[in-house]
Amino acid sequence: xxxxxxxxxxxxxxxxxxxxxxxxxxxxxxxxxxxxxxxxxxxxxxxxxxxxxxxxxxxxxxxxxxxxxxxxxxxxxxxxxxxxxxxxxxxxxxxxxxxxxxxxxxxxxxxx
Amino acid sequence: xxxxxxxxxxxxxxxxxxxxxxxxxxxxxxxxxxxxxxxxxxxxxxxxxxxxxxxxxxxxxxxxxxxxxxxxxxxxxxxxxxxxxxxxxxxxxxxxxxxxxxxxxxxxxxx
Numbered sequence: 001x002x003x004x005x006x007x008x009x010x011x012x013x014x015x016x017x018x019x020x021x022x023x024x025x026x027x028x029x030x031x032x033x034x035x036x037x038x039x040x041x042x043x044x045x046x047x048x049x050x051x052x053x054x055x056x057x058x059x060x061x062x063x064x065x066x067x068x069x070x071x072x073x074x075x076x077x078x079x080x081x082x083x084x085x086x087x088x089x090x091x092x093x094x095x096x097x098x099x100x101x102x103x104x105x106x107x108x109x110x111x112x
Numbered sequence: 113x114x115x116x117x118x119x120x121x122x123x124x125x126x127x128x129x130x131x132x133x134x135x136x137x138x139x140x141x142x143x144x145x146x147x148x149x150x151x152x153x154x155x156x157x158x159x160x161x162x163x164x165x166x167x168x169x170x171x172x173x174x175x176x177x178x179x180x181x182x183x184x185x186x187x188x189x190x191x192x193x194x195x196x197x198x199x200x201x202x203x204x205x206x207x208x209x210x211x212x213x214x215x216x217x218x219x220x221x222x223x
Contacts, residue, residue: 031188032120039192054195054221056202058176061188066183072148074157076165077172077221084174108174110195110221 004109013087081111124185135207157174
């Protein structure tokens with residue numbers, strides 16, 4: 001049985017986020033192509049892994065100005081094979097004191 | 113008796129109505145409260161799944177709920193999918209009041 005592992009997916013997400021957003025300021029004109037780019041990079045890397053999964057890659061970028069944000073997901077699926085990976089940037093594991101934005105990438109892997 | 117077999121793109125209007133109704137039920141007149149957001153997102157997600165399972169049982173469902181406090185921050189959200197476009201689908205809906213914005217994405221992946 002092939003399972004969807006956070007250990008393999010999380011590094012792909014951080015690689016994409018840091019490549020696109022590091023040292024940038026939030027900009028309403030550029031944020032759309034940035035989010036597109038992050039989603040595309042993560043999806044391409046997932047497809048290249050050649051595993052029998054359908055994927056959903058969701059990316060949210062928010063300006064850092066003190067607003068509260070909470071994201072949750074409810075799932076009805078097969079717990080043995082399906083899984084979700086959430087990469088928050090910046091976070092305790094991936095610090096960036098200069099970050100002017102918050103980015104959350106959520107990847108769902110659903111076996112078929 | 114066989115249950116009816118749906119394709120998700122055909123269900124968009126139904127899903128939108130279910131999601132809007134549930135967000136309204138949970139969030140109407142509420143102010144963004146950090147101690148309550150987890151409870152609200154759980155409630156919205158679980159209620160939408162329960163209602164959608166009763167309507168169309170041949171899907172795996174994912175409901176992603178994002179609650180943002182309204183203080184003028186800019187935000188952009190996107191979801192990219194790699195699946196069977198004929199049978200699988202997603203619907204995104206938004207609910208707003210004076211204090212918060214709620215973005216709800218309902219995803220159906222055919223079993």
